[in-house]
Amino acid sequence: MSTQTTAQSPEAADTSAPGITSPRKRVARGHGRLLTRRDRVTLALMAGVPTVLHVVLVWLTALASIALAFTTWDGIGFDSIKWVGLENFKELFSNNPQFWPAVEHNVIWFVVLILVPTPLGLFLAVQLDKRIRFSRVYQTAFFLPVVVSLAVTGFVWQLVYNPDTGLINSIIGANRPGHYIDWIGDPDLNLWAILVAASWRHTGYMMILYLAGLKGVDPSLREASALDGANEWQTFRNVVFPTLRPTNTVVLVVTVIEALRAFDLVFVFNKGAQGTELLSILVTNNIIGESSRIGYGSAIAVVLLVISLVVIIPYLVATFRKERRT
Amino acid sequence: MSRTPSGLSVPDPSRRSLLRGIGGAAVVAGAGIPLLTACGGSGTAADPKTVSLGSNASDAVPKKAFADIYAAFKSRSGITVDVNTKDHNTFQEQINSYLQGTPDDVFNWFAGYRMQFFAAKNLATPIDDVWQKIGGDFPDAMKALSKGEDGKYYFVPLYTYPWAVFYRKSVFAQFGYQVPTTWEQFVALCKQMKKDNLVPIAFGDKDAWPALGTFDQINFRTNGYDFHVELMAGKASWTDAKVRTAFDHWAEILPYHQDGSIGRTWQDAAQTLVSKKAGMYLLGTFVAQQFTDKADLDDLDFFAFPSIDPAYGQDTVEAPTDGFMVSKSPKNHAGVVELLEYLGTPEAESIYLKADPSVVAASSKADTSSYSALQKKAYDMIGGAKHLTQFMDRDSRPDFTSTVMQPALQKFVRDPKGIDSLLSSIERQKKTIFASA
Numbered sequence: 138m139s140t141q142t143t144a145q146s147p148e149a150a151d152t153s154a155p156g157i158t159s160p161r162k163r164v165a166r167g168h169g170r171l172l173t174r175r176d177r178v179t180l181a182l183m184a185g186v187p188t189v190l191h192v193v194l195v196w197l198t199a200l201a202s203i204a205l206a207f208t209t210w211d212g213i214g215f216d217s218i219k220w221v222g223l224e225n226f227k228e229l230f231s232n233n234p235q236f237w238p239a240v241e242h243n244v245i246w247f248v249v250l251i252l253v254p255t256p257l258g259l260f261l262a263v264q265l266d267k268r269i270r271f272s273r274v275y276q277t278a279f280f281l282p283v284v285v286s287l288a289v290t291g292f293v294w295q296l297v298y299n300p301d302t303g304l305i306n307s308i309i310g311a312n313r314p315g316h317y318i319d320w321i322g323d324p325d326l327n328l329w330a331i332l333v334a335a336s337w338r339h340t341g342y343m344m345i346l347y348l349a350g351l352k353g354v355d356p357s358l359r360e361a362s363a364l365d366g367a368n369e370w371q372t373f374r375n376v377v378f379p380t381l382r383p384t385n386t387v388v389l390v391v392t393v394i395e396a397l398r399a400f401d402l403v404f405v406f407n408k409g410a411q412g413t414e415l416l417s418i419l420v421t422n423n424i425i426g427e428s429s430r431i432g433y434g435s436a437i438a439v440v441l442l443v444i445s446l447v448v449i450i451p452y453l454v455a456t457f458r459k460e461r462r463t
Numbered sequence: 464m465s466r467t468p469s470g471l472s473v474p475d476p477s478r479r480s481l482l483r484g485i486g487g488a489a490v491v492a493g494a495g496i497p498l499l500t501a502c503g504g505s506g507t508a509a510d511p512k513t514v515s516l517g518s519n520a521s522d523a524v525p526k527k528a529f530a531d532i533y534a535a536f537k538s539r540s541g542i543t544v545d546v547n548t549k550d551h552n553t554f555q556e557q558i559n560s561y562l563q564g565t566p567d568d569v570f571n572w573f574a575g576y577r578m579q580f581f582a583a584k585n586l587a588t589p590i591d592d593v594w595q596k597i598g599g600d601f602p603d604a605m606k607a608l609s610k611g612e613d614g615k616y617y618f619v620p621l622y623t624y625p626w627a628v629f630y631r632k633s634v635f636a637q638f639g640y641q642v643p644t645t646w647e648q649f650v651a652l653c654k655q656m657k658k659d660n661l662v663p664i665a666f667g668d669k670d671a672w673p674a675l676g677t678f679d680q681i682n683f684r685t686n687g688y689d690f691h692v693e694l695m696a697g698k699a700s701w702t703d704a705k706v707r708t709a710f711d712h713w714a715e716i717l718p719y720h721q722d723g724s725i726g727r728t729w730q731d732a733a734q735t736l737v738s739k740k741a742g743m744y745l746l747g748t749f750v751a752q753q754f755t756d757k758a759d760l761d762d763l764d765f766f767a768f769p770s771i772d773p774a775y776g777q778d779t780v781e782a783p784t785d786g787f788m789v790s791k792s793p794k795n796h797a798g799v800v801e802l803l804e805y806l807g808t809p810e811a812e813s814i815y816l817k818a819d820p821s822v823v824a825a826s827s828k829a830d831t832s833s834y835s836a837l838q839k840k841a842y843d844m845i846g847g848a849k850h851l852t853q854f855m856d857r858d859s860r861p862d863f864t865s866t867v868m869q870p871a872l873q874k875f876v877r878d879p880k881g882i883d884s885l886l887s888s889i890e891r892q893k894k895t896i897f898a899s900a
Contacts, residue, residue, distance in 0.1 A: 211559075211862075211899075212563075213563060214584075228892075232895065233892070234871075234888050235870060299726070299727075300723040314722065317722045317723030318723070319722070319723035319724075322724065322727075322877070323726070323877075324877070407726065408669075408670075410669075410725055411725075425556060426555075427861035427862070430862045430896070
């Protein structure tokens with residue numbers, strides 16, 4: 138819609154220009170008169186307040202944490218900030234036994250979210266789009282985990298995985314000495330155990346996104362492909378799925394964000410013990426809490442920022458390029 | 464959402480005022496942020512009849528116990544204690560920003576390195592004047608715990624509790640076990656318990672701090688108090704052969720620990736002792752809080768961690784001590800002094816202990832006649848100790864213990880064979896952390 142209006146407006150200006158002889162000044166003055174004092178104050182507030190908030194809460198803090206990444210600071214008094222150059226990063230890359238596993242786990246988190254809950258969400262969306270009975274009930278049921286706060290999700294799943302009294306171990310009898318399956322503590326298991334919980338939630342999220350996308354697919358396309366004799370799978374593969382392209386982009390971006398900001402679930406689950414280290418948890422452990430290694434924690438945050446930029450910049454470039462072309 | 468018809472037909476002026484309202488709300492929200500960061504002080508400035516106090520006693524039992532003390536203080540002095548309670552862990556995590564902002568006059572805190580740290584950073588007020596009055600009531604070990612690095616007093620202890628090995632008297636009687644005092648007896652007992660189908664040592668390290676307590680015990684029994692202090696202060700090396708010996712001892716009893724421990728909370732581990740499935744459990748006396756049944760509680764007993772090197776015997780007791788500190792610029796200094804003098808009395812301590820019987824008084828003058836058998840034993844154990852330690856996260860830098868030691872010990876508990884590379888990794892990280900400030 139926006140592209141339409143921008144395409145029309147220069148045309149409209151062109152046609153009006155030769156018709157009226159001295160309109161330009163009047164239009165300008167008229168434009169000024171159109172905006173009363175109140176309008177201008179309102180506009181200034183509407184543009185100004187979000188800008189101030191954005192600059193203070195996003196840019197200043199981001200730049201401050203980048204600057205702090207090259208210092209050590211215990212958080213007490215500004216005079217105790219000491220410049221250390223690249224020391225924090227050297228320490229991080231060579232000495233921190235949790236850093237590389239954390240990077241790896243963030244990547245695994247993303248890959249699993251893309252491979253399991255995303256196709257599953259698409260599948261559910263396609264099924265629910267067929268106007269089956271109780272569709273609303275199913276939608277609600279699958280979407281409910283998204284509505285529930287992640288901290289609550291983590292708490293619930295932690296009850297399921299509890300080694301002594303948890304649902305799983307109780308059912309399979311693995312809560313006896315010598316038979317324990319430590320879903321929460323065993324580094325070979327705990328990441329996957331948490332990913333089940335994360336996927337459980339992400340599926341509902343993806344389902345809603347795809348459902349919205351599917352509602353936007355022109356029914357005449359389906360009719361046409363049905364007339365051409367395509368079966369359901371062929372229709373989906375060759376007609377419906379390609380029209381979901383904008384949705385797929387959103388899904389990809391959302392999933393990347395989910396993978397990078399993964400935190401609450403794990404923090405409630407086992408505080409990021411061995412096997413479930415994540416960058417966000419390392420940042421928290423170093424900065425918040427009593428440890429107050431603010432410089433070091435900021436260095437980890439900068440690494441997280443760089444990773445996000447690597448993902449976001451190509452996306453933004455592609456989006457802007459597309460906009461310019463149309 | 465846009466379906467509501469009224470939203471579409473609203474005339475211009477009111478839509479504008481609506482937008483203005485939103486803008487205004489945003490401004491308020493923006494202004495709210497600095498306000499939030501500054502919260503903490505309860506703003507009862509310079510009222511001579513009020514002292515504000517930041518409390519971490521968020522659990523029901525201690526909260527009530529402290530409230531009883533402040534009520535008694537009010538009826539005595541006429542000064543109201545305005546308590547600002549925060550969740551225990553949150554209080555601890557926010558302590559840095561809390562003390563730098565507008566803290567309450569007095570706040571709950573722990574003895575040891577962390578107290579000295581805030582004293583050295585000028586975030587606390589020395590209270591030598593208070594100690595002139597209450598000094599006679601405390602043993603020397605407590606006096607030492609209450610001083611900063613500059614030799615001034617900064618802390619008034621209220622209560623303390625020892626770490627020890629807990630067991631059920633009925634279980635020991637049933638199987639004919641003897642309380643072990645040496646390492647050999649202890650290991651033999653573990654073996655026997657395993658044969659008798661008990662979990663020898665209950666263990667839950669999900670919260671990552673219980674393993675710190677196990678290490679403390681094994682280390683000061685193996686290497687003595689002095690080495691332990693040096694190690695905690697970052698002076699001794701973690702790659703020292705002595706540390707390795709301590710870990711070897713731990714590895715020897717690790718097979719007798721409850722498995723699946725990294726996923727288990729200490730409360731769940733304590734339940735295995737309650738249900739008599741486990742034979743022993745090394746923890747602080749607060750484990751008694753999990754024994755809600757009176758008969759079970761009466762059946763609970765403990766012994767000091769067995770001696771490993773006879774040169775050190777059982778001379779050191781880990782006895783974390785909780786009490787009070789004064790923030791950097793209290794609004795009502797006279798009231799604060801009066802309150803702390805009262806908190807240092809045996810009377811205040813006995814009020815607290817009445818409500819929370821899982822701890823013992825820090826004062827040597829406290830009335831022990833109402834103590835339970837467990838409390839008496841704990842009191843004697845602390846009184847007879849040659850050295851008192853606090854706990855690894857109170858005796859050392861918290862950034863070191865929380866970001867290095869907690870994950871490292873969880874790793875050791877899971878995989879004791881990787882100890883050498885683990886220790887050199889600890890030492891490398893320790894050097895960086897202790898080198899900074």
